[in-house]
Each structure stands twice: as C-alpha cells, then as structure tokens.
Amino acid sequence: MSVLELSRWQFGITTVYHFLFVPLTIGLSFLVAGFETAWLRSGNERWLRLTKFYGKLFLINFAMGVVTGIVQEFQFGMNWSAYSRFVGDIFGAPLAIEALLAFFLESTFIGLWIFGWDRLPPKLHNACMWIAATGTLLSAYFILAANSWMQHPVGYHYNPVTHREELTSFLAVLTNPEQLATFPHTVAGCFLTAGALVAGVAVWHLIRHPAGEAVTAFRSAAKAGAVTTLVAAVALMISGDLLGKVMTTYQPMKMAAAEALYHTSQPASFSLFTIGTLNGSKPVFEISVPHILSFLATGTFNGKVQGIDNLQSSYSQVYGPGSYTPVIPVTYWSFRLMIGIGLLAALIALVLLWSLRRGRTPRSRWLLGGAIVVPLLPLAANSLGWIFTEMGRQPWLVFGQLKTSAGVSANSAGEVLASLIVLTLLYGGLAVVEAGLLLRAIKAGLPAEPGPADTDKPLELVY
Amino acid sequence: MHLSDLWFIAIATLWAGYFLLEGFDFGVGILLPVLARDDNERRVLINTIGPVWDGNEVWLLTAGGAMFAAFPGWYAAMFSAFYLPLLLVLVALILRGVAFEYRGKRDDPRWRRRWDAAIFGGSLVPAILWGVAFGNVLRGIKLNAAHNYAGNFFDLLNPYALVGGLATLTLFTLHGAVFLALKTDGDLRARANALVTPVGLAAIVAGGGFLAWTEAAYRTTGHPGTAATSIALAALAALGLAGAVAANRGGREGLAFTGNAVAIVAATGALFTALYPRVLPSTISAAYTLTTANASSTAKTLMVMTVVAAIFLPLVLLYQAWTYWVFRNRVSVSR
Numbered sequence: 077m078s079v080l081e082l083s084r085w086q087f088g089i090t091t092v093y094h095f096l097f098v099p100l101t102i103g104l105s106f107l108v109a110g111f112e113t114a115w116l117r118s119g120n121e122r123w124l125r126l127t128k129f130y131g132k133l134f135l136i137n138f139a140m141g142v143v144t145g146i147v148q149e150f151q152f153g154m155n156w157s158a159y160s161r162f163v164g165d166i167f168g169a170p171l172a173i174e175a176l177l178a179f180f181l182e183s184t185f186i187g188l189w190i191f192g193w194d195r196l197p198p199k200l201h202n203a204c205m206w207i208a209a210t211g212t213l214l215s216a217y218f219i220l221a222a223n224s225w226m227q228h229p230v231g232y233h234y235n236p237v238t239h240r241e242e243l244t245s246f247l248a249v250l251t252n253p254e255q256l257a258t259f260p261h262t263v264a265g266c267f268l269t270a271g272a273l274v275a276g277v278a279v280w281h282l283i284r285h286p287a288g289e290a291v292t293a294f295r296s297a298a299k300a301g302a303v304t305t306l307v308a309a310v311a312l313m314i315s316g317d318l319l320g321k322v323m324t325t326y327q328p329m330k331m332a333a334a335e336a337l338y339h340t341s342q343p344a345s346f347s348l349f350t351i352g353t354l355n356g357s358k359p360v361f362e363i364s365v366p367h368i369l370s371f372l373a374t375g376t377f378n379g380k381v382q383g384i385d386n387l388q389s390s391y392s393q394v395y396g397p398g399s400y401t402p403v404i405p406v407t408y409w410s411f412r413l414m415i416g417i418g419l420l421a422a423l424i425a426l427v428l429l430w431s432l433r434r435g436r437t438p439r440s441r442w443l444l445g446g447a448i449v450v451p452l453l454p455l456a457a458n459s460l461g462w463i464f465t466e467m468g469r470q471p472w473l474v475f476g477q478l479k480t481s482a483g484v485s486a487n488s489a490g491e492v493l494a495s496l497i498v499l500t501l502l503y504g505g506l507a508v509v510e511a512g513l514l515l516r517a518i519k520a521g522l523p524a525e526p527g528p529a530d531t532d533k534p535l536e537l538v539y
Numbered sequence: 540m541h542l543s544d545l546w547f548i549a550i551a552t553l554w555a556g557y558f559l560l561e562g563f564d565f566g567v568g569i570l571l572p573v574l575a576r577d578d579n580e581r582r583v584l585i586n587t588i589g590p591v592w593d594g595n596e597v598w599l600l601t602a603g604g605a606m607f608a609a610f611p612g613w614y615a616a617m618f619s620a621f622y623l624p625l626l627l628v629l630v631a632l633i634l635r636g637v638a639f640e641y642r643g644k645r646d647d648p649r650w651r652r653r654w655d656a657a658i659f660g661g662s663l664v665p666a667i668l669w670g671v672a673f674g675n676v677l678r679g680i681k682l683n684a685a686h687n688y689a690g691n692f693f694d695l696l697n698p699y700a701l702v703g704g705l706a707t708l709t710l711f712t713l714h715g716a717v718f719l720a721l722k723t724d725g726d727l728r729a730r731a732n733a734l735v736t737p738v739g740l741a742a743i744v745a746g747g748g749f750l751a752w753t754e755a756a757y758r759t760t761g762h763p764g765t766a767a768t769s770i771a772l773a774a775l776a777a778l779g780l781a782g783a784v785a786a787n788r789g790g791r792e793g794l795a796f797t798g799n800a801v802a803i804v805a806a807t808g809a810l811f812t813a814l815y816p817r818v819l820p821s822t823i824s825a826a827y828t829l830t831t832a833n834a835s836s837t838a839k840t841l842m843v844m845t846v847v848a849a850i851f852l853p854l855v856l857l858y859q860a861w862t863y864w865v866f867r868n869r870v871s872v873s874r
Contacts, residue, residue: 135640154618172609486687
C-alpha cells in the first residue's frame with residue numbers, strides 16, 4: 077500500500093474510533109448534569125444515585141475520548157502536512173480555539189466534578205458538570221466548523237504567491253451554511269447515542285431485577301433516556317433534511333453518490349435497496365420510492381437531481397481530467413444504513429417507553445434484547461454518517477480546492493505502516509478494556525442508598 | 540513588532556506552561572515506583588495530580604493548535620519530521636491518561652500494577668522525548684527546499700538532543716519531587732524531600748549542560764539582543780534550580796517548588812529565545828530554514844487568534860488557578 081492509502085486508513089480508523097466516545101461524552105454530560113440538578117431540585121436520593129451511576133459510565137467513556145483526541149490533533153501535521161500547509165491559515169484557528177475555549181473548560185471542570193463531591197457546595201458541584209457540558213458543545217462547534225470548511229470552503233481566497241488558502245472572513249467560516257446544518261445534526265446524534273445508552277441500561281436492569289430496590293430510579297432513567305432518544309431522532313430528521321439540501325447545493329456529487337443516481341433525473345426516486353454490480357454502475361434489482369429523492373434534495377417533489385455521469389463530465393471540464401466520483405457502494409450503503417439504523421434506535425426507544433406506561437414493568441425477552449441492542453445502534457449510525465460524509469467528498473480533501481492525494485506528508489510507507497499497526501492494536505486492546513469496565517459498572521448497578529459509596533476509603537482518594 | 544513575533548512568544552509561553560504543569564505530572568508518574576511502598580501510597584501520589592493532570596495536558600493541545608494556526612509551516616514540518624518520536628509520545632500519553640482513570644475502577648492488585656506500569660512508562664517516555672525533540676529543533680534538522688524532512692529517525696538521536704532528553708527527564712523528575720514534598724504528608728513527604736538534592740544535582744548537570752551547549756553552539760547568530768536575553772534566561776534557570784535545591788535543604792518546600800518552576804519556565808524561554816527568529820532551522824541549507832516570517836499565517840488570521848487569546852487565556856488561567864486553590868490541601872493516606 078502507498079503512503080496515501082496507509083495514511084487514509086489510519087485517519088479513518090482513528091477518527092471513527094475517536095467518534096465512538098465523543099457522542100457519549102457530549103450527550104451524557106448533559107444527562108448527568110440534568111440528573112444532578114433533578115436531585116438538587118427534588119431532594120430525592122434516586123437522582124443522586126443515578127447521577128453517580130451514569131457519571132461513572134460517563135467517566136470511563138470520557139477518558140477514551142480525551143486520549144484518542146490527542147492523536148486527532150497531531151496527525152494533521154504528522155500525516156497530512158501538505159494539507160496543513162495549504163489550509164493552516166484557515167483550518168488551524170478553529171482547532172487552536174477549540175483547545176483554548178473548550179478543552180480547558182471540559183478537562184478542568186470534569187476534574188473538579190470528579191474530585192469535588194466533598195469539596196464544593198452541591199450547587200457549584202452541579203454547575204461544574206453543566207460548564208463541562210457546555211465545553212463539549214463548544215468543542216463540537218469549532219471542530220465541525222473546520223470539517224464543514226473542508227466540505228464547503230468559505231471565507232478564504234487562494235494566494236498564488238504563497239500557494240495556499242488564506243482567510244478573508246472568520247465569521248464566514250463560523251457561519252458556513254454547511255456548518256449550520258452539520259452542527260445540529262451531529263449534536264442530535266450525540267443525544268440519540270446518550271439517550272439510548274441511558275434507556276437501554278435502565279430497562280436492562282428493570283427486566284433483570286424487576287423486584288430490586290432500584291426499580292423507581294431506573295424507571296425514571298429509562299423514561300428520561302427514551303424521551304431524549306425520541307426528541308433527538310426528530311431533531312436528526314429535521315437537521316438531516318436541512319443537511320441534505322445543503323449537500324445537494326454545494327456537493328451535488330455526494331448526493332448523487334448517496335443514491336447511486338447515475339443519470340440526472342426529474343423527478344428522482346429514492347432508492348431503498350439495490351443489488352448491483354460491485355462498482356455500482358448497473359443495478360440488478362432495486363426497490364425505490366418515486367419523487368422522494370427530489371423532495372429530499374430540493375424540497376419539491378418534481379425537483380431535478382443531478383446524476384453522477386453528468387457531474388463527472390462537468391467536473392472534468394472545470395477541474396481537469398480525472399475521476400471525481402466517490403466509491404459508490406460505500407456512499408450508497410453508508411447513507412441508507414445510517415438512516416435506517418438511526419430510525420431503528422428511535423423505534424426501539426419508543427417501544428421501551430411504551431413498555432413503561434402507567435407503572436408497567438417491562439418483562440419480555442424481546443424487550444431485553446431491545447435494551448441490549450439500542451445503545452449500540454447510534455454508535456453504528458454515527459460512524460456510518462461520518463464514513464458517508466468523508467468518503468462522499470472524495471477525491472477531494474478540501475472540496476474543489478485540494479485533492480486527498482495532494483495533502484499527504486512525505487513520510488515513508490514503513491513509518492506510516494508502523495503507526496497504523498501500533499495505533500490499531502492499541503485501540504483494539506483499549507476497546508476490550510473499556511467495554512469490560514463499562515459492562516462491570518453497568519452490572520454493578522446503582523451505588524448504595526445513602527451518602528457516598530466509599531466512606532471506608534480515604535476521602536480524597538478518588539483514583 | 541509583527542504579530543508573528545507575538546505568536547512566537549505566545550507559543551513559547553504555551554510550551555513553558557505545558558512543561559511547568561505537566562512537568563510535575565510526569566515527575567509524579569516517574570517517581571511512582573520509587574517513592575510509594577504500597578497501593579495506598581501509590582493512590583496518594585496519583586491523587587495529588589488527579590484533579591489537574593487532564594487540564595495540564597490541554598496546554599500541549601493548545602500549544603499544538605496554536606502552532607498549527609499561527610505557523611502552519613512550522614507545525615507541518617515539525618510534526619511530520621518527528622513522526623516516530625511523536626507516535627511514541629502519543630502511545631505514552633494515551634496509556635498514561637487511560638491508566639489514571641482506569642486503575643481504581645477494579646479492586647484487583649494485578650490490574651492496578653499493570654496500570655501503574657503504564658503511568659510510569661507513559662510519564663518517562665514523553666519526559667525524555669520532549670527534550671530530544673526540542674534539542675533537534677534548536678540544532679536544526681535536514682529540511683529540504685520543500686520544508687520536508689530528508690533525514691531519518693536515527694538522525695534525531697544525536698548527542699546534543701539526547702542531552703536535551705536527559706535535561707527534561709531530570710528537570711521533570713525534580714519537579715515531581717518538589718511538588719510531592721508540597722502535596723503529601725508524613726513518610727511520603729519525607730521521602731520526596733530526601734530525593735530533591737540528588738535529583739536536583741543531576742538536573743543542574745544535565746539541564747545546565749544542555750543550556751550551556753545550546754548557548755555555545757546552537758543559538759541564533761547576528762542578534763545581539765536575543766543573545767543577551769537567552770543567556771540571562773539560562774542563568775535565571777540555573778539560579779532557580781540551585782535555589783530549589785537550597786530551599787529544600789532549608790526545609791522551605793514552597794520556595795523549592797517556586798524555584799524549580801522558575802527554572803523550567805526560564806529554561807524554556809532561553810531555548811525559544813536562542814531559536815528566534817528561526818522556528819525550525821535546516822541543516823542542509825540556511826535558505827531552507829523556517830522562520831517566524833516564512834512559516835507564519837496571514838496577519839488576518841493572527842489578529843483573529845490574538846483577539847480570542849486575549850479574551851480567553853486570562854479566563855483559563857483564572858479557573859485553572861481556582862482548581863489548584865480548591866485542591867490546595869496535602870493528600871494523605873489517613874484522613
């Protein structure tokens with residue numbers, strides 16, 4: 077494999093892996109902060125116990141998000157130095173600001189939250205988690221602004237003397253239309269992920285221990301989690317619809333690739349399922365819904381949607397000869413699996429919520445299966461969403477400006493192969509450890525009723 | 540003064556802040572197997588930095604981000620040139636960070652011993668490699684006309700850079716010892732204090748040697764102002780180190796920590812001043828050297844960054860200082 081391919085695999089693996097933890101950090105920080113506020117408002121111990129229980133899951137997950145995030149910042153320079161030089165004048169600032177505004181806030185206030193139970197007044201302690209949660213949102217905003225700029229560059233001009241892109245308007249970068257749709261969509265995905273985890277774990281406990289003393293607490297958690305998941309699902313649909321239209325405007329090839337739509341169509345049908353040749357050019361069997369793609373892409377049922385072939389030939393004229401078509405089976409399947417799996421998570425959350433109506437206790441094996449599966453689905457949907465949006469931009473690294481092949485560092489293939497192997501093995505090992513710890517913490521259930529759980533241990537020793 | 544000069548100072552400040560803060564985190568990690576005799580004592584050591592280590596590490600992310608934003612050419616050349624050393628740093632920081640959070644999650648001695656090893660190794664490796672990296676920055680690397688690295692991994696292991704690695708290792712270990720003397724009690728405190736003199740002498744030899752070598756051989760030429768400043772800062776660093784050891788022998792733990800903190804900041808300042816106005820010299824040709832002028836972002840970007848930093852950096856300093864105030868008490872086994 078070439079340096080380019082190895083570097084792309086490494087970026088893909090490390091980024092998808094990093095984003096397994098990020099959505100839970102963002103979504104759970106708000107839910108845990110909310111549980112703690114519910115405890116302070118109501119004085120009811122069950123909210124405190126839920127805060128500590130889900131807080132522990134949050135922290136196990138947070139650690140992984142933090143350490144894998146360092147790799148993300150370093151590898152732009154390590155593996156994509158040509159890209160870094162070309163776009164650093166624009167792309168670097170959101171990253172630096174993310175660290176200054178968001179990472180300091182998250183790390184400092186989560187440290188205070190972990191160690192501050194006996195040190196800070198309860199309201200201030202709770203405020204720490206709200207501040208950390210705000211930090212996670214700020215972080216998401218700046219890094220997504222940077223990514224949105226790669227999808228749809230704005231607020232810059234190309235300087236032929238320095239051979240690089242230079243900033244003309246930072247405000248334009250922060251209010252990129254792509255960003256205004258991407259940010260709500262991604263954040264909604266984070267709440268889908270966290271809500272599904274909270275609900276799934278709670279229902280699992282309710283079914284496994286229907287007569288346990290923690291039943292009332294887990295009922296509250298299950299409802300809060302399921303409602304969060306459902307609200308997030310609605311927000312995902314609205315923001316996804318918005319994002320689809322932005323994508324059609326600025327990256328028509330990505331929309332066409334999402335649908336494997338080869339010929340410009342008016343009206344265009346939404347393809348639900350296709351079996352085609354491996355390169356995707358000839359469908360053998362297809363189920364499609366008339367007019368729906370036109371609606372998704374343009375907002376009208378008879379809108380015109382451009383096809384891959386037409387776009388390929390017009391891009392060749394603008395940008396010179398070469399392929400401007402992403403890998404169609406990847407974009408086609410990641411796009412519909414993202415939607416389908418996300419919807420399935422929402423559906424299961426609805427069923428779980430229904431099973432709790434008017435004091436009922438969920439029992440069936442089916443519900444148990446649903447509770448186990450539901451936290452995993454949003455993780456898959458998030459990953460597929462990123463795979464879609466990044467693979468759908470190819471061959472561009474910065475759309476219309478820099479091809480991926482031109483962004484890679486002048487490293488040796490051996491070096492990159494070494495780092496790819498080391499990081500993949502390390503991440504794989506840590507995934508096993510993290511999953512084991514999460515399952516242990518989940519199975520252990522709520523901490524004992526009154527007071528801090530470990531009064532027999534020295535008070536200050538948390539780790 | 541150009542904005543790029545201001546950002547050179549800002550980046551020097553961020554690295555100095557990083558070494559000042561994560562320096563004692565690394566030191567605590569390195570001293571973990573040396574000072575602690577049982578699991579409870581190891582817990583005490585880890586908990587002295589528990590609430591703050593993650594915030595301290597963000598100084599590194601901010602320094603890296605600021606280099607990317609203010610000097611893309613520097614960031615791109617340095618991070619791709621130091622590919623394998625940075626991979627080692629990343630692996631170390633990953634294992635170490637996870638270890639802090641995970642070691643206490645299971646009550647199993649074998650589990651804990653493994654994570655303790657990760658904390659030790661994860662602190663030792665970056666404590667050495669940051670010195671090696673900055674040694675190579677000062678000395679210069681084989682940068683070609685395209686500002687790409689034309690050397691290999693072993694070129695980075697030259698004697699001067701290795702002395703740099705020893706310098707940061709001893710300085711950070713000393714920093715950990717004076718920090719623990721301030722933050723623990725009883726036996727641990729006594730043991731930490733007892734280590735200060737021998738480790739301090741090693742730091743004076745390695746750190747002083749590295750700075751002297753830098754001033755003699757690798758300081759920028761033709762800038763009398765920076766020469767005087769760099770020498771003055773190096774002297775201040777030496778004074779801080781000697782003061783730290785002297786204060787420790789006089790039983791003044793707070794002063795000892797302050798002395799070493801001054802030493803770390805002044806030494807970082809001396810190195811960056813010796814570098815200026817270059818940011819990454821080329822040993823192939825002076826024409827290929829990266830400088831604050833040819834590696835920087837546009838004035839527009841630097842202005843945006845200046846405004847953001849002017850508003851938020853003081854805020855960060857305030858709440859980080861508040862954290863240290865909240866957790867100002869000594870940590871002990873039996874409270």
